[in-house]
Amino acid sequence: MAIGLHDSTISNPVIRWVDQRLPIFTMMQKEYGTFPTPRNFNYFWNFGALAMVTLMIMIATGIFLAMNYTPHTSYAFDSVERIMRDVNYGWLIRYVHMNGASMFFIVVYIHIWRGLYYGSYKAPRELLWILGVVIFLLMMATAFMGYVLPWGQMSFWGATVITNLFSAFPIVGEHIVTWLWGGFSVDNPTLNRFFSLHYLMPFVIAGVVFLHVAALHITGSNNPLGIDPKGPQDTLPFHPYYTAKDSVGLVVYFIVFAFLVFFTPNMLGHPDNYIPANPLVTPAHIVPEWYFLPFYAVLRAVPDKLGGVLLMFGSIAVLFILPWLDTSPVRSMRFRPIAKWALFLWGIAFVVLGWAGGKPAEQPYVLISQIATAYYFAYFLIILPLLGRLERPLALPESIALPVLRGGGPLPAGAMAKPMEKA
Structure with a gap:
């Protein structure tokens, strides 16, 4: 083999040629094929993969929506209506994107709960947990700015109320609000910068997700027992065992997702957002x-x-x-x-x-x-x-x-640690 080439074990000659020069396939095999994972994962461990799939769905649908959206206060609401009525399958793309935000948060909230219950934030996974919280914050910022874009009543007044919160900070508060608005009220500059940032932030989230997964593969996954693997008998290769298990969870997830999109697409939204934004009429009850x-x-x-x-x-x-x-x-x-x-x-x-x-x-x-x-x-x-x-x-x-092979039943006294x- 020529000096400088990676020693690839892939049999396909074309893929091996690429892998020798850029060993991405070897890396994928190592990180998602033979990567050792605890053998006692339950279905709570599906939600990390579900979150990654949802992020990809949100990015894909968001790109198509941006092609037909007009970030201007005079046209934003009408452009969303045009997407719903005139663009081929625009209604489907928008409903997938809109309900995808709710599904994303449902999945992440369950993912966080699993981390809290099984202690996945404890050493040596502190940085892994912190990166997860950063992802959560970026999600919240992205979702808030995305909710403003349809420029309905709740979009406008939600943006007004939430951005005004920063005025509570002494000295700098008013300046922060003016900077967020791009002027002295929620108006066209606000909508433009929110659209720009909403388009950008998912790619930032994807970058932090990469760091999150990298940190996971350094420290290894936690497990329901919260104890470290003692040897090969405690682990399984990620593929095919957990790719198959994740696939089952993914099918159930898509069934729930499809039910929301096709049968109750507006269940998790607010009806006031189908009214064009009006700065002169305040909704009776402003809620995010x-x-x-x-x-x-x-x-x-x-x-x-x-x-x-x-x-x-x-x-x-x-x-x-x-x-x-x-x-x-x-x-x-x-x-x-x-x-x-x-x-x-x-x-x-x-x-x-x-x-x-x-x-x-x-x-x-x-x-x-x-x-x-x-x-x-x-x-x-x-x-x-x-x-x-x-x-x-x-x-x-x-x-x-030991508890896996015994079917999760009670252990003999001699099989327990201190x-x-x-x-």
Whole structure:
């Protein structure tokens, strides 16, 4: 073999010729073929792959929509209607894109829940978790700017209310709002810059996803037991075992996605957004998209505007320091009986915040939001650090293979590790 060529093992002569000069096929085989993964993954581990598929769908449909969209306040609403009525299959592309945003957040919220329950944020995966939170923030920014583009009533007033939140910051707040607007009100410059950034951000997300996956392949995947593989008996090659399992999840996912698109395409949207934007008519009840409602409820839980804004941003910022707030040596909540129920209560509080965020800013919804917000922060800042020191976890299995081969049943006493052994 010539000096400088990669020693490719691929049999196809054409692909081998390429792989010798650019070993991308060898890399794919290593990272997605023979890559060792824990043998006890459950279907919660499908949601990372589902998120990647959804991102690709959103980018593809977004490119086609941008070809027919006009980012101007006088034409934006009409251009969306033209896409729906006159462009071949424009209605389908738009409904896939619109519901794809909701499906993206559903998948990511479940993905985050899995990380919280199985301790995927703990060492050595802290940076992997932080990159995931960055992706979540970029998703939120992208979704907010995309919601403005149809230039309906809720688009316009949602943009006005949310961008005005930055005015709460002393000294620089008004300047930030003027910069976001590109003027002194939400108008054509605002729509233009939101369209430009909405088109750009998914590619930034794709770049961070690449780093997220790279970090995953360095540290290896977590698993439901939260213990590290002890040898080859604890792992399986990613292909064909988990490509097949992901395919099953993908089929179910597309069935749900198709049901939304073809039978209830507007179920997760707001009817006011089918009314052209009118700066002179304020909607009776301004609400963001459903996936922002928990954080919107946190914002409204505090009477002070600046306090509410800081608390809303803090509800996401606390996720960045979560790996250091949880002081328990055990990863998986399966072996932490008290922390598990505390996490379930946190999940209930999050759902309650989403429900309260969609209600008017009046009693009893404000009080309910305040109680749920208090528990949201107490779980991260008080309960987890204390339980990490006070709770006595259940005994951990000695290996991944042992409970798998026994069908997940109870283990003999001799097959258990010390109760406080670090996972």
